[in-house]
Amino acid sequence: MKQKIFVIGDIHGQITMFKKLLENWNPEEEQLLMIGDLGDRGEDPRACFELAKELVEEHNAICLRGNHEEMLLDFMNNPKNNAAIYEMNGGMVTINSFLKSDHTIYDAYELAAALQSKAPWLKQFIEKLPLKYEWGNILFVHAGVNLRVDNWEKTSDNDFVWIREGFYDQPNTTGKMIVFGHTVTAMLHENHSDTSIWKTEDGKIGIDGGAVYGGALHGIVLDQEGIVKQYSVDNTGYAFNDLLRKD
Numbered sequence: 569m570k571q572k573i574f575v576i577g578d579i580h581g582q583i584t585m586f587k588k589l590l591e592n593w594n595p596e597e598e599q600l601l602m603i604g605d606l607g608d609r610g611e612d613p614r615a616c617f618e619l620a621k622e623l624v625e626e627h628n629a630i631c632l633r634g635n636h637e638e639m640l641l642d643f644m645n646n647p648k649n650n651a652a653i654y655e656m657n658g659g660m661v662t663i664n665s666f667l668k669s670d671h672t673i674y675d676a677y678e679l680a681a682a683l684q685s686k687a688p689w690l691k692q693f694i695e696k697l698p699l700k701y702e703w704g705n706i707l708f709v710h711a712g713v714n715l716r717v718d719n720w721e722k723t724s725d726n727d728f729v730w731i732r733e734g735f736y737d738q739p740n741t742t743g744k745m746i747v748f749g750h751t752v753t754a755m756l757h758e759n760h761s762d763t764s765i766w767k768t769e770d771g772k773i774g775i776d777g778g779a780v781y782g783g784a785l786h787g788i789v790l791d792q793e794g795i796v797k798q799y800s801v802d803n804t805g806y807a808f809n810d811l812l813r814k815d
Contacts, residue, residue: 581610
Protein backbone atom coordinates (compact mmCIF):
# COMPACT_ATOMS: atom_id res chain seq x y z
CA MET A 569 0.00 0.00 0.00
CA LYS A 570 1.32 3.43 -0.92
CA GLN A 571 1.95 5.75 2.00
CA LYS A 572 -0.04 8.65 0.57
CA ILE A 573 -3.31 9.08 -1.29
CA PHE A 574 -4.30 11.86 -3.70
CA VAL A 575 -8.04 12.54 -3.62
CA ILE A 576 -10.02 14.55 -6.18
CA GLY A 577 -13.40 16.15 -5.46
CA ASP A 578 -16.57 16.24 -7.58
CA ILE A 579 -15.53 16.88 -11.20
CA HIS A 580 -18.91 17.19 -12.93
CA GLY A 581 -17.61 17.26 -16.48
CA GLN A 582 -14.91 19.88 -15.92
CA ILE A 583 -12.23 18.14 -17.98
CA THR A 584 -9.86 21.11 -18.19
CA MET A 585 -9.82 21.50 -14.41
CA PHE A 586 -9.52 17.72 -13.99
CA LYS A 587 -6.42 17.52 -16.18
CA LYS A 588 -4.89 20.59 -14.54
CA LEU A 589 -5.35 19.13 -11.06
CA LEU A 590 -3.80 15.81 -12.13
CA GLU A 591 -0.55 17.63 -12.88
CA ASN A 592 0.00 17.66 -9.10
CA TRP A 593 -0.40 13.89 -8.68
CA ASN A 594 2.73 11.81 -8.06
CA PRO A 595 1.78 8.31 -9.26
CA GLU A 596 4.95 6.76 -7.88
CA GLU A 597 4.13 7.74 -4.31
CA GLU A 598 0.38 8.42 -4.19
CA GLN A 599 -2.67 6.25 -4.68
CA LEU A 600 -5.24 8.17 -6.75
CA LEU A 601 -8.90 8.33 -5.72
CA MET A 602 -11.80 10.19 -7.32
CA ILE A 603 -14.70 10.88 -4.95
CA GLY A 604 -17.45 10.43 -7.59
CA ASP A 605 -19.72 12.58 -9.79
CA LEU A 606 -17.59 12.53 -12.91
CA GLY A 607 -20.25 13.90 -15.23
CA ASP A 608 -23.58 15.75 -15.56
CA ARG A 609 -23.25 19.47 -16.24
CA GLY A 610 -19.73 20.60 -17.10
CA GLU A 611 -17.86 21.18 -20.33
CA ASP A 612 -17.22 17.55 -21.39
CA PRO A 613 -18.58 14.71 -19.21
CA ARG A 614 -17.60 12.06 -21.74
CA ALA A 615 -13.95 13.08 -21.59
CA CYS A 616 -14.08 12.89 -17.78
CA PHE A 617 -15.53 9.38 -17.84
CA GLU A 618 -12.96 8.26 -20.40
CA LEU A 619 -10.05 9.70 -18.44
CA ALA A 620 -11.31 8.20 -15.18
CA LYS A 621 -11.66 4.80 -16.87
CA GLU A 622 -8.10 5.07 -18.16
CA LEU A 623 -6.80 5.98 -14.71
CA VAL A 624 -8.64 3.07 -13.10
CA GLU A 625 -7.57 0.49 -15.67
CA GLU A 626 -4.01 1.61 -16.33
CA HIS A 627 -2.94 3.23 -13.06
CA ASN A 628 -4.99 1.30 -10.46
CA ALA A 629 -6.84 4.46 -9.48
CA ILE A 630 -10.02 4.19 -7.43
CA CYS A 631 -13.20 5.94 -8.48
CA LEU A 632 -16.14 5.93 -6.10
CA ARG A 633 -19.73 5.86 -7.26
CA GLY A 634 -21.53 9.16 -6.75
CA ASN A 635 -25.22 9.97 -6.92
CA HIS A 636 -24.81 11.17 -10.50
CA GLU A 637 -23.29 7.85 -11.58
CA GLU A 638 -26.22 6.22 -9.77
CA MET A 639 -28.74 8.35 -11.68
CA LEU A 640 -27.04 7.58 -14.99
CA LEU A 641 -27.12 3.86 -14.23
CA ASP A 642 -30.79 4.07 -13.25
CA PHE A 643 -31.53 5.85 -16.53
CA MET A 644 -29.77 3.20 -18.59
CA ASN A 645 -31.52 0.38 -16.72
CA ASN A 646 -35.00 1.93 -16.72
CA PRO A 647 -35.21 4.92 -19.07
CA LYS A 648 -38.93 5.54 -18.82
CA ASN A 649 -39.02 5.89 -15.03
CA ASN A 650 -35.73 7.75 -14.60
CA ALA A 651 -35.40 10.10 -17.57
CA ALA A 652 -37.09 13.09 -15.93
CA ILE A 653 -35.04 13.08 -12.71
CA TYR A 654 -31.83 12.54 -14.67
CA GLU A 655 -32.60 15.42 -17.03
CA MET A 656 -33.38 17.69 -14.06
CA ASN A 657 -29.94 16.97 -12.61
CA GLY A 658 -27.83 17.76 -15.66
CA GLY A 659 -27.97 14.35 -17.30
CA MET A 660 -28.64 15.65 -20.79
CA VAL A 661 -25.23 17.31 -20.79
CA THR A 662 -23.68 13.87 -20.27
CA ILE A 663 -25.88 12.19 -22.88
CA ASN A 664 -25.15 14.90 -25.44
CA SER A 665 -21.42 14.62 -24.81
CA PHE A 666 -21.56 10.94 -25.78
CA LEU A 667 -24.02 11.31 -28.67
CA LYS A 668 -22.45 14.51 -30.03
CA SER A 669 -25.86 16.07 -30.53
CA ASP A 670 -28.30 18.37 -28.78
CA HIS A 671 -31.35 16.35 -27.69
CA THR A 672 -34.32 16.98 -25.51
CA ILE A 673 -35.73 13.82 -24.01
CA TYR A 674 -38.52 12.95 -26.40
CA ASP A 675 -37.92 9.21 -26.35
CA ALA A 676 -36.11 7.94 -23.27
CA TYR A 677 -35.66 4.42 -24.62
CA GLU A 678 -34.11 5.72 -27.82
CA LEU A 679 -31.65 7.90 -25.94
CA ALA A 680 -30.66 5.10 -23.55
CA ALA A 681 -30.16 2.70 -26.45
CA ALA A 682 -28.09 5.26 -28.37
CA LEU A 683 -25.96 5.93 -25.30
CA GLN A 684 -25.24 2.25 -24.75
CA SER A 685 -24.44 1.84 -28.45
CA LYS A 686 -22.00 4.77 -28.42
CA ALA A 687 -20.38 3.77 -25.12
CA PRO A 688 -20.91 0.03 -24.54
CA TRP A 689 -18.32 0.11 -21.74
CA LEU A 690 -20.05 2.81 -19.68
CA LYS A 691 -22.69 0.77 -17.85
CA GLN A 692 -20.24 -1.91 -16.75
CA PHE A 693 -17.73 0.72 -15.65
CA ILE A 694 -20.30 2.37 -13.38
CA GLU A 695 -21.57 -0.94 -12.01
CA LYS A 696 -18.06 -1.77 -10.81
CA LEU A 697 -17.51 1.51 -8.96
CA PRO A 698 -17.34 0.98 -5.18
CA LEU A 699 -19.50 2.93 -2.73
CA LYS A 700 -16.70 3.39 -0.21
CA TYR A 701 -12.99 2.88 0.24
CA GLU A 702 -11.22 2.32 3.56
CA TRP A 703 -7.55 3.26 3.71
CA GLY A 704 -6.19 2.58 7.15
CA ASN A 705 -8.08 4.86 9.55
CA ILE A 706 -9.50 7.00 6.74
CA LEU A 707 -12.86 6.36 5.07
CA PHE A 708 -13.65 7.76 1.63
CA VAL A 709 -17.28 8.03 0.51
CA HIS A 710 -19.10 10.16 -2.01
CA ALA A 711 -21.81 11.66 0.20
CA GLY A 712 -21.17 10.44 3.74
CA VAL A 713 -22.36 7.79 6.17
CA ASN A 714 -25.39 7.56 8.42
CA LEU A 715 -24.21 8.81 11.81
CA ARG A 716 -27.64 8.32 13.38
CA VAL A 717 -27.22 4.54 13.48
CA ASP A 718 -25.08 2.70 16.02
CA ASN A 719 -22.59 1.47 13.41
CA TRP A 720 -21.69 3.42 10.28
CA GLU A 721 -21.36 0.15 8.36
CA LYS A 722 -25.16 -0.12 8.50
CA THR A 723 -25.33 2.85 6.13
CA SER A 724 -27.57 2.04 3.17
CA ASP A 725 -26.25 2.04 -0.38
CA ASN A 726 -28.54 4.99 -1.08
CA ASP A 727 -27.09 7.00 1.81
CA PHE A 728 -23.51 6.41 0.68
CA VAL A 729 -24.27 8.42 -2.46
CA TRP A 730 -27.07 10.77 -1.33
CA ILE A 731 -26.93 11.55 2.41
CA ARG A 732 -26.59 15.09 3.73
CA GLU A 733 -28.49 15.62 7.00
CA GLY A 734 -27.68 12.77 9.33
CA PHE A 735 -24.04 12.99 8.36
CA TYR A 736 -22.48 16.44 8.22
CA ASP A 737 -24.65 17.73 11.09
CA GLN A 738 -23.93 14.79 13.42
CA PRO A 739 -20.85 14.04 15.56
CA ASN A 740 -18.38 11.68 13.94
CA THR A 741 -18.42 8.60 16.16
CA THR A 742 -16.81 6.22 13.67
CA GLY A 743 -13.26 6.52 14.96
CA LYS A 744 -12.24 7.30 11.39
CA MET A 745 -11.43 10.38 9.40
CA ILE A 746 -14.13 10.72 6.70
CA VAL A 747 -13.41 12.37 3.35
CA PHE A 748 -16.47 13.13 1.23
CA GLY A 749 -17.85 15.19 -1.65
CA HIS A 750 -21.47 15.62 -2.79
CA THR A 751 -22.38 18.63 -0.62
CA VAL A 752 -20.77 21.78 -1.99
CA THR A 753 -18.55 23.20 0.74
CA ALA A 754 -20.11 26.65 0.32
CA MET A 755 -23.26 25.13 1.82
CA LEU A 756 -21.28 23.88 4.83
CA HIS A 757 -19.25 26.99 5.62
CA GLU A 758 -20.93 29.83 7.50
CA ASN A 759 -19.88 32.05 4.61
CA HIS A 760 -21.80 30.62 1.66
CA SER A 761 -19.39 32.13 -0.83
CA ASP A 762 -16.51 30.13 0.67
CA THR A 763 -15.71 27.14 -1.56
CA SER A 764 -12.59 26.07 0.32
CA ILE A 765 -12.17 22.60 1.83
CA TRP A 766 -14.45 22.09 4.86
CA LYS A 767 -12.90 20.47 7.94
CA THR A 768 -14.26 19.65 11.38
CA GLU A 769 -12.48 18.88 14.60
CA ASP A 770 -14.02 15.41 14.70
CA GLY A 771 -12.50 14.38 11.38
CA LYS A 772 -14.89 15.20 8.55
CA ILE A 773 -13.32 16.65 5.40
CA GLY A 774 -15.57 17.96 2.61
CA ILE A 775 -13.89 18.47 -0.74
CA ASP A 776 -16.67 19.38 -3.20
CA GLY A 777 -15.65 22.92 -4.08
CA GLY A 778 -18.46 23.41 -6.58
CA ALA A 779 -16.13 23.25 -9.57
CA VAL A 780 -18.96 23.24 -12.09
CA TYR A 781 -20.70 26.21 -10.43
CA GLY A 782 -17.76 28.57 -10.74
CA GLY A 783 -16.00 27.34 -7.60
CA ALA A 784 -12.89 25.18 -7.36
CA LEU A 785 -11.84 21.59 -8.00
CA HIS A 786 -10.01 20.42 -4.90
CA GLY A 787 -7.30 17.82 -4.55
CA ILE A 788 -5.84 16.73 -1.25
CA VAL A 789 -2.93 14.47 -0.38
CA LEU A 790 -3.26 12.53 2.85
CA ASP A 791 -1.20 10.15 4.90
CA GLN A 792 -2.57 8.29 7.91
CA GLU A 793 -2.22 11.42 10.05
CA GLY A 794 -4.34 13.62 7.80
CA ILE A 795 -3.89 16.20 5.05
CA VAL A 796 -0.29 16.85 4.02
CA LYS A 797 -0.92 18.89 0.85
CA GLN A 798 -3.84 20.77 -0.69
CA TYR A 799 -4.36 21.82 -4.29
CA SER A 800 -7.16 23.77 -5.92
CA VAL A 801 -7.94 24.65 -9.51
CA ASP A 802 -10.23 27.64 -9.75
CA ASN A 803 -12.98 27.73 -12.36
CA THR A 804 -12.10 30.34 -14.95
CA GLY A 805 -14.24 28.99 -17.81
CA TYR A 806 -17.47 26.99 -18.07
CA ALA A 807 -19.85 27.34 -15.12
CA PHE A 808 -23.31 25.78 -14.74
CA ASN A 809 -25.86 28.28 -13.43
CA ASP A 810 -27.97 26.22 -11.01
CA LEU A 811 -26.15 26.08 -7.68
CA LEU A 812 -29.45 25.95 -5.83
CA ARG A 813 -29.95 22.32 -6.82
CA LYS A 814 -26.86 21.44 -4.70
CA ASP A 815 -26.57 17.84 -5.81
